[in-house]
Amino acid sequence: MLDAAIIGAVLASVVAAATTLLLASLGELVAERAGTLNLGVEGMMIVGAAVGYATAYSSGSLLLGTLAAVLAGVVVSLVFAGLAVWLAANQVASGLATTILGLGVAGLIGSSFVGTRIDAAPALHLPVLTGLPIIGEAVFGQDAFVYASVLLLIAVTYGLARTRVGLVLRAVGENHAAAHALGHPVRKIRTLAIMFGGACAGLAGAHLSLAYTPFWASDMTAGRGWIALALVVFSAWRPLWLLAGAYLFGAVSILQLHVQGFGLGIPSQFLSSLPYLATIGALVVISALKHGQGAPASLGVPFVPDR
Amino acid sequence: MPLKLERQENVSTLRLAAAPVVALLVTLVVGAIMFIALGQDPVRAFTIYFIEPLGDPWTLQELVVKACPLLLIGIGLAFCYRANRWNIGAEGQYVAGAVLGSWLALATHGTDAGPWVMPAMLVLGAVGGALWGLIPAFLRVRFGSSEILTSLMLVYVAQLGLDYLVRGPWRDPAGFNFPQSVTFDDVALMPLLFEEGRLHGGIIVALVAAAAATFVLGRTLVGFSIEIGGSAPRAAAFAGFDERRVTYGVFAVSGALAGLAGIIEVAGPIGQMQPTISPGYGFTAIIAAMLGRLHPVGILVASLVLALTYIGGEAAQISMRMPFDVTRVFQGTLLIAILAADVLVRYRIRRVEGTSHA
Amino acid sequence: MRKILSMAVAAATGFALMGGLPEAKAAEKLKAAWVYIGPVGDFGWTYQHDQGRKAVEKELGDKVETTYVENVPEGPDAERVIEQLARAGNKIIFTTSFGYMEPTLKVAKRHPKVFFEHATGYKRDKNMATYNAKFHEGRYVLGQIAAKMSKTGTVGYIASFPIPEVISGINSLMLGAQSINPDMKIKIVWVNSWFDPAKEADAAKALIDQGADVISQHTDSPAAMQAAEAGGAKAFGQASDMISFGPKAQLTSIVDNWAPYYIKRVKQALDGTWTSTDTWAGMKDGEVVMAPYTNMPDDVKKLAEETQAAITAGTLNPFKGPIYNQKGEMVVKEGEALPDKDILSMNWYVKGIDDKVPGQ
Structure with missing residues (x-):
């Protein structure tokens, strides 16, 4: 029953499921490394999904749709940035308000597109490689969003660790007073980081409404923005661990459906709760092995320059 | 940057009291623009949102009923957040409390158990919530695992657990196998305060909790150690406060209050166990706690304001046929306006000559 | 503070008075309301119920005035929404999710002159009917x-x-x-x-x-x-x-085609022949x-x-x-x-x- 074809197909599903989470959480990771906790991920994501779908449907271009989604995510993120960075309002409340606003705005934008559909973003079948056993489809037969998520991951990992921009960004997140004293424009950097987060969340939304389930329906993100937020914590603010977390969560979500298909009679509620339990379990193991969570020291603390 | 925020060192009471007024003004302006842009009549919308609900005894009661769980959960969260412990899983603790409390209601169903059932349910509800809240606390103290992730993930686990119970063992045998328990006996129901309406005894519990929290947080060593533990853990350790005890303590209190809210809601307005027992109270209460600046009285006001936006939103859907999404956009706008107004009161905006970084 | 309060009360009564006039005019129309569990944009369960509501509007034209409230969670909120609809003068209220059963029943007892219709449940009353599809x-x-x-x-x-x-x-x-x-x-x-x-x-x-x-x-x-x-x-x-x-x-x-049932029931409410029934219609009735x-x-x-x-x-x-x-x-x-x-x-x-x- 478990032949290579099934394993390959399951892997392909896992990759697709993990990609939405990976995209959204990468952006949030950057925002958090700059010291801002943006709980508006769900809101930015759903607006991205709505605007991306509306644009792609109206223009017939997936590329335009994707760009519009990214832009929409950025616009919503600016609401949060305005409140949390420039007005130094409470970040948790600002993020939650952004999410509520985003869910409403997305519903309004999407309302005239209910019941329509578009063609899904095509899988970019790479000749020869796609034909490889087991991993062929999973690794080389995916749509552009999957490859974009991997490229973004590499860029963020490298950017944070090896570039001057990354260094400054981390400095702002660790100690904004010191960074300010060194002459770094703390609030501008944070705004840019939040905008990057918005762009990524918008892209994640576009992945849902243009590739994964290519149609629009209200509340179609169904809480994935929250999972993305939790995964950033899971990763201890390290991009590579984020990859592990997103794929672990995606894998358990998909596998529990397969286990059900075998008809073992395990309560489905228990199987449905496995992704959450697995994430907790993995986090406990990781945190038991090393000390500290590595949270940016200034995370969640508003910055107001004294002079 | 021509404008600059400047922290007001001593914010006068007058200015603080002005915050809601400023917030209201900002909301009116931003809201009016939004309603006009969406083709709705702003005057009528504001009347329905803010004035009509306050002019009717029935809606006033509903306002309090809706605010009750937000207040209870919000107070608990204030303990956590003051100590810098980021419990965002109050929704799960709410469910856990409701489950443990309901167990007693179902176990005594059909027996001639006396009036001790209701108080015992409240205790069990608090215990259930506290136990669920202590899981992230334990994982944090023992393994250093972030409570943000664990508490959030446990929300989904609690909800699925409730789902299992209500669809399985707790199903009403006479209910055609639909997912709901029997209706609780009278001794297991929250007493109503008036003949008319749904105002129940739970609101008294919530008010007592608010008063107690105000005292504990403001006047006692416990409150002090929570704050110090939160803002300056090293100083706290130096002063002999145990960080671990603070973690356990605030999670227990927070979980207990959320659990209490859960069992009150189930034994009050709902009256039975069913798969959905909360429209996201545990998350909305986070906003209440923050808007209320982690002070019980502030949270009380914030809970009432939030409840008003829900009830006003429903009224606007009913009498103006406003789509749900418009009410959601307005609620978001309102929250943003309140947050902004709060800042504008606490900080002074100054025009700065010349260039400035930041 | 007291002054502000009294002003607010005055304003509220003023608005109530102003609101009183158009309501009297609208009373000739029958007001019908729907309560939905999801968004009307789900393209599924709620969407189809809303199609039924629109069919009622189309069929009965200016004899009815319909409203709906969407995304109403099962639980304490449902009772409030249904009560609010009854108080707003709706004469027939359709509640379209199983979890609304107890709230609908409670509100129905308080408003004996309003007709209630609950989808998929099994509890009925003199003024509360149930309906479902096979x-x-x-x-x-x-x-x-x-x-x-x-x-x-x-x-x-x-x-x-x-x-x-x-x-x-x-x-x-x-x-x-x-x-x-x-x-x-x-x-x-x-x-x-x-x-x-x-x-x-x-x-x-x-x-x-x-x-x-x-x-x-x-x-x-x-x-x-x-x-x-x-x-x-x-x-x-x-x-x-x-x-x-x-x-x-x-x-x-x-x-799911709820239109025939909704049109029939609203018509009955209009001409006074509505009774509490238990309807489980299927292909024969055009509901499936x-x-x-x-x-x-x-x-x-x-x-x-x-x-x-x-x-x-x-x-x-x-x-x-x-x-x-x-x-x-x-x-x-x-x-x-x-x-x-x-x-x-x-x-x-x-x-x-x-x-x-x-x-x-």
């Missing part, structure tokens, strides 16, 4: 089509929650399938949600990967249909005609409609049409004996049919389903 009739047709169309002999079933309506749908589909191919297999995946497009798509993919080549769903979004289309499988739509989402995949859809049969050979189409005609005419009952349960015990004798109340409370699988009913 979706399992449609699923029997799906089962026969699945058995004819499946090459692997396995049909996949995406299920939401283990409630009697879903269980009886699974059984009816299986009985239909077995009437064509006694060895037909079924794989069931519970997603524990009515609406989570990505998860529904994942479930469809998982079922296809496990060898199901015909997918049936009892969840609300068209995501599974799209996944089937992408995965080269066939599928049945749910609630709405989903052909645009699966032009090559959709065999047919079970369409099959979308056009597509993507199948003519003989399968003919079979499906004949079965549909037989169910509509009342000569075929999906739950007619002999029916055996999973242990092989005879539950319904030859020549008898399962009573409605047993279908409405079904919590067991028929023979041939290799799985356990969750929670049993």
Whole structure:
């Protein structure tokens, strides 16, 4: 029953499921490394999904749709940035308000597109490689969003660790007073980081409404923005661990459906709760092995320059 | 940057009291623009949102009923957040409390158990919530695992657990196998305060909790150690406060209050166990706690304001046929306006000559 | 402070007075209201109820005024919304989710002059009726089509929650399938949600990967249909005609058509003939409609049409004996049919389903 074809197909599903989470959480990771906790991920994501779908449907271009989604995510993120960075309002409340606003705005934008559909973003079948056993489809037969998520991951990992921009960004997140004293424009950097987060969340939304389930329906993100937020914590603010977390969560979500298909009679509620339990379990193991969570020291603390 | 925020060192009471007024003004302006842009009549919308609900005894009661769980959960969260412990899983603790409390209601169903059932349910509800809240606390103290992730993930686990119970063992045998328990006996129901309406005894519990929290947080060593533990853990350790005890303590209190809210809601307005027992109270209460600046009285006001936006939103859907999404956009706008107004009161905006970084 | 309060009160009374006039005019129209569990944009359960509401507006024109409240969570909020609707002068209120049963009942007792209609429940009162549709009739047709169309002999079933309506749908589909191919297999995946497009798509993919080549769903979004289309499988739509989402995949859809019932009941409320009833309508009444049969050979189409005609005419009952349960015990004798109340409370699988009913 478990032949290579099934394993390959399951892997392909896992990759697709993990990609939405990976995209959204990468952006949030950057925002958090700059010291801002943006709980508006769900809101930015759903607006991205709505605007991306509306644009792609109206223009017939997936590329335009994707760009519009990214832009929409950025616009919503600016609401949060305005409140949390420039007005130094409470970040948790600002993020939650952004999410509520985003869910409403997305519903309004999407309302005239209910019941329509578009063609899904095509899988970019790479000749020869796609034909490889087991991993062929999973690794080389995916749509552009999957490859974009991997490229973004590499860029963020490298950017944070090896570039001057990354260094400054981390400095702002660790100690904004010191960074300010060194002459770094703390609030501008944070705004840019939040905008990057918005762009990524918008892209994640576009992945849902243009590739994964290519149609629009209200509340179609169904809480994935929250999972993305939790995964950033899971990763201890390290991009590579984020990859592990997103794929672990995606894998358990998909596998529990397969286990059900075998008809073992395990309560489905228990199987449905496995992704959450697995994430907790993995986090406990990781945190038991090393000390500290590595949270940016200034995370969640508003910055107001004294002079 | 021509404008600059400047922290007001001593914010006068007058200015603080002005915050809601400023917030209201900002909301009116931003809201009016939004309603006009969406083709709705702003005057009528504001009347329905803010004035009509306050002019009717029935809606006033509903306002309090809706605010009750937000207040209870919000107070608990204030303990956590003051100590810098980021419990965002109050929704799960709410469910856990409701489950443990309901167990007693179902176990005594059909027996001639006396009036001790209701108080015992409240205790069990608090215990259930506290136990669920202590899981992230334990994982944090023992393994250093972030409570943000664990508490959030446990929300989904609690909800699925409730789902299992209500669809399985707790199903009403006479209910055609639909997912709901029997209706609780009278001794297991929250007493109503008036003949008319749904105002129940739970609101008294919530008010007592608010008063107690105000005292504990403001006047006692416990409150002090929570704050110090939160803002300056090293100083706290130096002063002999145990960080671990603070973690356990605030999670227990927070979980207990959320659990209490859960069992009150189930034994009050709902009256039975069913798969959905909360429209996201545990998350909305986070906003209440923050808007209320982690002070019980502030949270009380914030809970009432939030409840008003829900009830006003429903009224606007009913009498103006406003789509749900418009009410959601307005609620978001309102929250943003309140947050902004709060800042504008606490900080002074100054025009700065010349260039400035930041 | 006191001054502000008195001003507010004055303003409130002023508004109330102003609001009083147009209401008196509107009183000639009958006000009808709907309470929805989801957004009207779900393209599933709530969307179809709202189509019914729109049909009422179209049919009765200026004799009625309709409103709806969407996204009302089951729980304490439902009672408030229903009460608010009753207080706003609505004369007939439809509450369209099972979890609204107790709240509707409570409000109905307080407003004896208002007519209440609760979908899918079983509690009634003098002024509270119930209604539902026999979706399992449609699923029997799906089962026969699945058995004819499946090459692997396995049909996949995406299920939401283990409630009697879903269980009886699974059984009816299986009985239909077995009437064509006694060895037909079924794989069931519970997603524990009515609406989570990505998860529904994942479930469809998982079922296809496990060898199901015909997918049936009892969840609300068209995501599974799209996944089937992408995965080269066939599928049945749910609630709405989903052909645009699966032009090559959709065999047919079970369409919920609430319009006839809503129009009938609102008319009765208008002319004063409304009574509290328990309506469980099916194909015969036009409440369960099959979308056009597509993507199948003519003989399968003919079979499906004949079965549909037989169910509509009342000569075929999906739950007619002999029916055996999973242990092989005879539950319904030859020549008898399962009573409605047993279908409405079904919590067991028929023979041939290799799985356990969750929670049993």
